Amino acid sequence: MEDSAVARKRMAREYDRDPDGWSVYTSRDRDRFYDTLVSHDDEMWYLKEYSVNPYRRIGVAERKRESTGDSLNSVSGPLIRT
Secondary structure, X not given: OEEHHHHHHHHHXXXXXXXXXXXXXXXXXXXXXXXXXXXEOOEEEEXXXXXXXXXXEEEEEEEEEOOOOOOHHHXXXXXXXX
């Protein structure tokens, strides 16, 4: 796990290099945390963040490679249940 701000910067750099094929899914749980899933090629990031103010979020992120080769785009149904 790493700081979500570091992960977002890494994702932004990767997006600048290859802007095609990205998917982002986000929701907010009842405790006001943001759950975000980001998918690109065979990689997926999960971010859990809290909005400190309208300009700053704090949280953690985890990066994972998909072993099946299936994209997050092929998943049907709810991804995060609250």
